[in-house]
Amino acid sequence: MTEMTGGEALVAGLRDHRIDTVFGLPGAQTYGLFDALHRAQKDIRVIGARHEQACAYMAFGYTRSTGRPSVFSVVPGPGMLNAGAGLLTAFGCNEPVLMLTGQVPNDFLGKGRGHLHEMPDQLATMRGFVKWADRVNAPAEARAGVARAFQQMLSGRQGPAALEMPWDIFTQKGEVGAGAPLPRLAPPPVDPDQIRAAAKLIGASRHPVIFVGAGAFGAAEAILALAEEIDAPVVGFRSGRGIVGNDHELGLTIAAAYNLWPQTDLMIGIGTRLEAPSWRWPWQPPGLKTIRVDIDPSEMERLVPDAAILGDAAPATGALVEAVRRTGYRREAGRRQAIRDAAALAEIQIRTVQPQMAYLDVLRQVLPRDGFVTDELSQVGFASWYGFPVFAPRTYVTSGYMGTLGSGFPTALGIKAAHPDKAVVAITGDGGFMFAAPELATAAQYGLDVVTLIFNNNAFGNVRRDQLEQFDGRIIAADLRNPDFVKFTESFGLRGARVNTPDDFRRALERALREGGPQVIEIRNEGAPEVSPWRFIHPPKPAGVP
Numbered sequence: 001m002t003e004m005t006g007g008e009a010l011v012a013g014l015r016d017h018r019i020d021t022v023f024g025l026p027g028a029q030t031y032g033l034f035d036a037l038h039r040a041q042k043d044i045r046v047i048g049a050r051h052e053q054a055c056a057y058m059a060f061g062y063t064r065s066t067g068r069p070s071v072f073s074v075v076p077g078p079g080m081l082n083a084g085a086g087l088l089t090a091f092g093c094n095e096p097v098l099m100l101t102g103q104v105p106n107d108f109l110g111k112g113r114g115h116l117h118e119m120p121d122q123l124a125t126m127r128g129f130v131k132w133a134d135r136v137n138a139p140a141e142a143r144a145g146v147a148r149a150f151q152q153m154l155s156g157r158q159g160p161a162a163l164e165m166p167w168d169i170f171t172q173k174g175e176v177g178a179g180a181p182l183p184r185l186a187p188p189p190v191d192p193d194q195i196r197a198a199a200k201l202i203g204a205s206r207h208p209v210i211f212v213g214a215g216a217f218g219a220a221e222a223i224l225a226l227a228e229e230i231d232a233p234v235v236g237f238r239s240g241r242g243i244v245g246n247d248h249e250l251g252l253t254i255a256a257a258y259n260l261w262p263q264t265d266l267m268i269g270i271g272t273r274l275e276a277p278s279w280r281w282p283w284q285p286p287g288l289k290t291i292r293v294d295i296d297p298s299e300m301e302r303l304v305p306d307a308a309i310l311g312d313a314a315p316a317t318g319a320l321v322e323a324v325r326r327t328g329y330r331r332e333a334g335r336r337q338a339i340r341d342a343a344a345l346a347e348i349q350i351r352t353v354q355p356q357m358a359y360l361d362v363l364r365q366v367l368p369r370d371g372f373v374t375d376e377l378s379q380v381g382f383a384s385w386y387g388f389p390v391f392a393p394r395t396y397v398t399s400g401y402m403g404t405l406g407s408g409f410p411t412a413l414g415i416k417a418a419h420p421d422k423a424v425v426a427i428t429g430d431g432g433f434m435f436a437a438p439e440l441a442t443a444a445q446y447g448l449d450v451v452t453l454i455f456n457n458n459a460f461g462n463v464r465r466d467q468l469e470q471f472d473g474r475i476i477a478a479d480l481r482n483p484d485f486v487k488f489t490e491s492f493g494l495r496g497a498r499v500n501t502p503d504d505f506r507r508a509l510e511r512a513l514r515e516g517g518p519q520v521i522e523i524r525n526e527g528a529p530e531v532s533p534w535r536f537i538h539p540p541k542p543a544g545v546p
Contacts, residue, residue: 004176006139006169007032010100011040013146016179019071021417023047023058027075028116029102032170034073047417047446050438052079054410056086057436059097061414064397065372067217069096069153070414076102076164077117080126085404088129090160093239093400094214096153097160098146099126103135105168123164131159137166139174147182155185157215157296187295190311190319198268198291198307199323205266205289206332208232209257212240214400215271215294217393219313220244223270226321231335232268233257233342237276238375238385238398245391249340255386255536256346260339262542264288269305271295271313275401278303282541293317346386346536353531356383358502359455359523363425364389366509371423372397372415376408378429379462380455382533406435409452413439416448423513424449430456430482440492443518451512454485454522457530465532489520498522 004012010033014022024046026034037046049055052074059070074083080101090097103122104115112120119125126133132152136145142165149161202208210232216223220243227234227250234244235257244251252260254276264285267277270293277284292305293316300308309316351357356379367373369391375381375398390396397415399407412426433454443450464478489496495517497508505523512519 001175001177003173004139005032005036005171005173006136006142006165007034007036007171009139009142009176010136010146010163010165011036011044012176013143013179014071015040015043016143016147017069017150017181019044019069021045021047021062021070023049023055023062023070023072023414025049025052025055025074025079027079027102029075029167030073030100030170033100033165047442049410049442051436052082053085053406054413054436054439054442056083056097056099057089057407057410058414058417060086060090060093060095061374061397061411062418063090063095063097064093064411065394065415066418067394069098069150071098071100073100075117076104076122077119079117080122084129086407087160087162089399089402089404089407091129091131092402094158095160096150096158098149098153099130099160099162101162101164102170103164103166106137106166109166126162126164130162133162133164135164136169138169139172139176143176143179147179151182151184156187187312188297188310190309190316194307194309195316195319195323198309198320199327201266201289201291201307202230202268202320202324203327203329205230207260207263207335208266208268209260209264210234210268210270211272211274211277212236212243212270213272214239216240216243216313217271219270219317220393222314222317222321224248224250226317226324229321229324230329231331231339233260233339235276236390237272239400240272241396242390242393246389247391249336249343252339252343253346253386255350256343258536258539259342259345261285263338266291269293270317273299273401274303280538282539283545293320350383350387350536353383353387353533353536355502355525355527356380356530356533357387359505360384360388362502362506362509363453366506366513367425368423370395371425372412372419374398374408374412374415374426376426376428376432377403377405377462378427378432378455379457379530379533380453381408381427381429382462382537384427386536405432409433409450410436410439412450412452413443413448416450417446424451426450426452428452428454429461430454430458430485431460431480434482437488440489440494440518440520444492444494449516449518451509452518452520454520456482456485456522456524458482461530485520485522494518494520496520496522498524500524500526
């Protein structure tokens with residue numbers, strides 16, 4: 001037993017789990033925690049921020065790009081709520097992000113006396129958008145509370161967690177025992193009968209397609225083996241991109257996969273909600289069969305498959321590969337060529353999405369193969385879902401189905417904190433960038449060398465287009481008045497540039513990556529309005545399909 005404050009005990013718990021970075025914005029309730037972090041700087045660095053939401057998104061970027069848990073800390077009440085968007089994004093993307101927050105002093109708990117940052121039942125609120133949350137009521141509980149949080153975050157379908165501690169407990173001393181990580185809760189065992197049923201469906205198919213999501217990150221090797229065994233393309237919509245890279249002939253985007261959809265007779269979903277083919281695509285081929293591999297049993301109820309394999313993606317997919325090899329699979333002549341043709345046709349089709357594709361082409365050509373990109377809800381960000389080739393898992397980071405405007409830039413800062421030697425580029429629009437623009441100060445202060453691309457059309461572009469096309473041109477609150485982004489960037493002591501053409505963009509991006517340092521490139525579209533990117537996200541039915 002060692003005497004520690006509550007804050008010191010929380011930090012000891014972080015050390016138990018080898019946390020090396022905490023993103024945080026201190027305040028009165030959490031002074032005891034940040035004081036403990038100050039004394040732990042040889043093991044744990046603290047990266048501050050200008051807004052609590054950025055703390056959460058930096059933690060999300062750190063985790064999504066590494067596969068390792070991350071931690072951030074903000075004050076309770078308004079601070080926790082400000083960070084809520086990032087936690088909700090981590091929940092939707094199934095990422096283990098831990099929030100440490102405060103609470104009113106013990107003597108005020110549940111009394112509604114109006115203490116600083118008090119809110120009705122904060123714990124219940126947090127439990128509405130994280131996987132697990134609890135309160136630490138004494139220093140002796142802190143280390144075990146951290147261990148429990150990590151166990152819950154990392155077991156089964158992963159997700160974020162939150163721990164709150166009353167204000168006075170952060171500095172209160174008590175006896176604290178030794179700590180250690182708890183084992184992950186065992187995943188459901190793979191059922192051989194489920195494997196056999198799925199292998200039978202595969203054996204009867206001639207045109208299978210594999211769809212993957214974030215739940216398949218750890219199964220890339222087994223997925224590629226299955227794909228090559230049965231000549232099945234592997235398709236990632238957002239989160240699963242790069243599990244089989246787009247430089248492999250079986251690694252397809254949704255645009256290319258849709259060209260194969262009319263002939264598809266089997267859909268294999270691995271660690272994915274099957275968002276694109278199950279409801280974004282407007283029809284399903286007659287007789288289509290479905291196999292799902294997922295660790296979450298509730299997924300099998302949300303979209304009921306013909307064969308359900310419950311379990312961790314890597315061992316489950318590995319077992320499926322072995323079963324298919326035992327039973328044999330008769331490949332169809334010309335299948336690989338059909339897949340190559342679908343990809344080639346998609347490359348021609350998406351060229352109509354201009355000028356977005358011209359800029360994405362330059363980005364892919366200039367960015368190193370192992371560089372990272374964050375998307376953003378913008379015209380170029382939407383097009384990147386299918387128009388930007390991705391070569392490795394976790395190198396293309398999105399906010400998933402949450403579609404959080406303003407997430408891209410702070411997420412990129414967290415990625416850079418985790419990968420200081422890698423190139424990191426954030427795609428943003430002018431509207432989304434302004435959500436987190438003050439974090440340029442964070443980038444400058446901590447040397448987070450992200451290159452931020454601001455595609456400036458002086459509007460919330462998608463909103464404006466929808467108002468024009470769907471509401472008889474009644475535009476309201478969609479046009480924006482922006483600052484001079486170059487001067488704004490320079491006011492932080494950073495390098496800014498403005499370009500108007502893809503060629504100018506190439507030169508500016510090459511220079512920014514060569515020079516290093518946080519930089520901003522504003523891209524102004526002075527020509528025709530952007531072509532809508534949605535045709536390849538919500539595609540039309542082919543001719544002749546009822």
